[in-house]
Amino acid sequence: MPRLLLSTVAAFVLSTAVSAAPPATPELVLDDTRPKVSAWPAVSVRGDPDHALTLDQVRRDPEAFEAPRGPTGNLGPRRDTVWLRVPLRVAGGDGRWIFDLDYPSIQEADLYLLEAGEAAMEWRLGSARPFAERPLPSRSHSAMLSLSPGHRYELFLRVRTPSAMVLPIALIKPEPYQLREYRLQFEQGLILGIALALLVYSLVHWWGLGNPLFGYYAVMLCGSSAFFLTYFGIAQQYFWGEPTDLTLKIAPMAVLLALAAGGQFVALALGTRRHSPRLHGGLASVSVGSIAAFAATLAGLLDYRASQLAATVLGPSLMLLAVPAAWAGARRRDPIGLYMLLGWASYAVGAIIMAGLLRGLLPATRLSQHMFQWGWLIEMLIWMRVLGLSMESVRRAAERAETEKRVFESMAYTDPLTGLPNRRGLGLKLASALRLRQPDDAVAVYLLDLDGFKAVNDGLGHDAGDELLVEVSQRLRQHLRHHDVIARLGGDEFVIVASSLAGESEALVLGRKLLDAFGSPFTVAGQFCRVGLTLGFALAPQDGDDVAVLLKRADIAMYAGKQAGRHTLRRWMASLEST
Secondary structure: OHHHHHHHHHHHHHHHHOOOOOOOOOOEEEOOOOOEEEOHHHOEEEEEOOOOOOHHHHHOOHHHOEOOOOOOOEOOOOOOEEEEEEEEEEOOOOOEEEEEEOOOOOOEEEEEEEEOOEEEEEEEEOOOOOHHHOOOOOOOEEEEEEOOOOOEEEEEEEEEOOOOOEOOEEEEOHHHHHHHHHHHHHHHHHHHHHHHHHHHHHHHHHHHHOOHHHHHHHHHHHHHHHHHHHHOOHHHHHOOOOOOOOHHHHHHHHHHHHHHHHHHHHHHHHOHHHHOHHHHHHHHHHHHHHHHHHHHHHOOOOOHHHHHHHHHHHHHHHHHHHHHHHHHHHHOOOHHHHHHHHHHHHHHHHHHHHHHHHOOOOOOOHHHHHHHHHHHHHHHHHHHHHHHHHHHHHHHHHHHHHHHHHHHHHHHHEOOOOOOEOHHHHHHHHHHHHHHOOOOOEEEEEEEEEEOHHHHHHHHOHHHHHHHHHHHHHHHHHOOOOOOEEEEEEOOEEEEEEEEEOOHHHHHHHHHHHHHHOOOOEEEOOEEEOOEEEEEEEEEOOOOOOHHHHHHHHHHHHHHHHHOOOOOEEEOOHHHHHO
């Protein structure tokens, strides 16, 4: 992955190196046969460290200008004011040309058109000026030039900005200029529409599932989208026409916001708290540092340069921490780690190219200016898969938890030997039967005790005794209705709950049926053995409508049957309480 990333960046640098630092020509020749002409081959520059030079001073000293160093259209980060000079000649055509500086982050750019050494026109450009005062209502810094064929002119551009001096200057005919703007607006609208769809999706899932991963994803989308809207000049064109100290710092603040959420997103998606505590601490530090820098910028404690510096330091730090964490996850065969690596690879290509552009290492081309946005968009789409895998992981964890819950409930409410409800399970089922009983129906609660079980258990062993209890539970089930409940209280005591009975007569019929069922012997440990039943029962609501009361009275009736000679069926009566 690192080798592929370096190869991609190297290929990009080599492909753009051809356009870096072309030799300067005496003047720029304009002809309608070439509707777009880069001004950079004819550009010469002069620094103004004290920000004090005037147009009259610089135009009288052309020898102080020199050919720009570095790649085409890019002077990199500079603190001084820079003057650019472009001599030009109109070879033919209608003379209608648009001067275009297609880097909206430039804050101050004053353009002067001179003919025969005298100022003919001047324009105030830059993002620090109100949008309504721009010569052309465009997101880039542009002005309409009316030139005469056969005449020579000089363009002087005074630039001052805290951002990098990326200066892709061109002269374009009006029709191609408008077509370019339409295409760029469509492209940005399409990307913004995708981002909005992803944002709505993540917010809905965050609200519905309560999963913070979707919340961090939404914040990343908001921060990154705000950066690109500002970077490409869309925000000032449509959202705020009047620049303020805060709006001029929106771009680095948006990056810091995205980084703050990105650190938490990576940590949560990769489970670094559990798998990589040190990396988790580093990711947390990036988030905290980003929030602190964002707050300081918002409070006016950091200016544009300091805020941008914080973003350019924290951004690579997040990537350097996230890539090892994702690699470790991929080695654990965690698909989230693999997709995170793919996302970071896409992001890294764009981020490295953007860093090279801002540091003055790469020429200002359409590719270099847009690569970061496309890398980010691909990363966000890939990370949608990360969200899907996270949801799948949460679903599987919930299913495991539910399975474990059912197992624990089964252990708590089920007799492990027979699989019948135990005392706790019986309480729930009897309570349910009483609650659902129809007004004209009765519920019979039988308490059964095996006659002769101790002899089998002592004579054939405990394993045979356990086998006999299982056989007893199966025989009881064979002679009961499907909705009747059989439970084992412990030892050789069983309880049967029979609902939807007409009354005592039907309960007696069912009880005698059970007694008869034990007339045939059981086969246990390869031997025949006989056991009988003694049953006592109570009816609800006649004998009570409480679980504990009914069980107690059924037990009293069963005990009375034992005293009467066993293998009997008795119903509880009040007279049994005194015996």
